[in-house]
Amino acid sequence: MNFSVSEENYIKSIYHLQQQTDTVTTNSLANELHTRPASVTDMLKKLQIKQLLEYEKYKGFRLNATGNKIALNIVRRHRLWEYFLVTKLGFEWDKVHAIAEELEHVSSTELIQKLDNYLNNPQTDPHGDPIPDINGKLHVIKQVSIAEVPVKKNVVVSSVGNQSREMLELLNHNNIGIGTTLKVNLRFTFDGSAEIKVLKHATCIISEQVAKNIFVYHD
């Protein structure tokens, strides 16, 4: 089955919101898509007819198995393009989201197959998020934010929670990226901020808010 750009955007957004809350609300989805609740309700009806949703009026909704699989396929496309834009075209990792958002809707499965192959089947995108395989399987890695990680222990950055322009600029300034090795020297209990040492760079202080958004591999 084939989906419009709009339908795909709704499916993808529902998928994202489901990661945080089990069932999604009309308002939150409208907010995510910068659209109005009434428009969301309209689209929910369509997606329900297409059998992608579990949906009861006034009671929230979630993707069913079919919907989930489609969402994962869109996520796969998006993340492969992001990887391509950064590793091949030399984009900064905080600039690729909008472009990948357009590229992900190009609907040739052969294209994505060949792209995946060309990129040597990457496991994660430039933000550290895992890339689902053809069957929609996610290779989930155990992660912990550096707000929780033990001090004085070298860890490797695996992903970043908040992918806004502002956050990524802050990280660039502190020489932190996916794959960076760092160590939490100490944490200030007063405000939750932490002094961290990035490999080959001077120590720096990051706020609790930032610490909560930097994830590292957990062994």
Place this chain on the structure above:
Amino acid sequence: MNFSVSEENYIKSIYHLQQQTDTVTTNSLANELHTRPASVTDMLKKLQIKQLLEYEKYKGFRLNATGNKIALNIVRRHRLWEYFLVTKLGFEWDKVHAIAEELEHVSSTELIQKLDNYLNNPQTDPHGDPIPDINGKLHVIKQVSIAEVPVKKNVVVSSVGNQSREMLELLNHNNIGIGTTLKVNLRFTFDGSAEIKVLKHATCIISEQVAKNIFVYHD
């Protein structure tokens, strides 16, 4: 100014038809786009308001300078993507058109800049058609079909007129592609067929119909 996918498709198709006939008719454009004449008229009004057309009711139309520049930009995007699909992802040249048709509408100029750079600023697409530069300049190369080229003279294949799967198969079988060096040994005036020698391969015979579709650089 930004254009919808539909507008871009109309602009591109008008541009293509203009290559053959100076002024384009409603019916021919409807035919090209697999749409109805009435729909064409509707869109023409829009494009005229946006100042991209020279258009007089019932008298045909053509792109003005602005329209032409936009068309060349779309062509540029399309051909760069085709080049990418063939040289990087390993597609056959007869499979890339439909996919490039979708990719060409992704509207980031930075993306196309970086893609061009990554591909080392190719001058022609996989079919041998020239790729316009950022300013919409076409580096047109003088070409001659091998039905007209002098015999016993080494020439380099620059482009192919008919880009069907069948033609590609025939050319592949005879080891002919863009950039191939070949020589016409002799031509049979009876049916216009020609014996040709492809560099490093045995001689072969091609019909006049094929010969008329293989173009070579003309010095």
Place this chain on the structure above:
DNA sequence: ACTATTTTTTAGGTTTGTCTAAACCTTAAT
């Protein structure tokens, strides 16, 4: 338990791009 507030849905309207059918021009043939 009953209001007040918030959330969600419905009803009805707009825009874009398409369509069919009918009306309208142009051209070419007698």
Place this chain on the structure above:
DNA sequence: ATTAAGGTTTAGACAAACCTAAAAAATAGT
């Protein structure tokens, strides 16, 4: 010069995806 044929435009409708405003349902506060 008239008409027949063909191409082109207009008129009116429709679907998709959005909107605002109002109604309906759920929830929260007392």
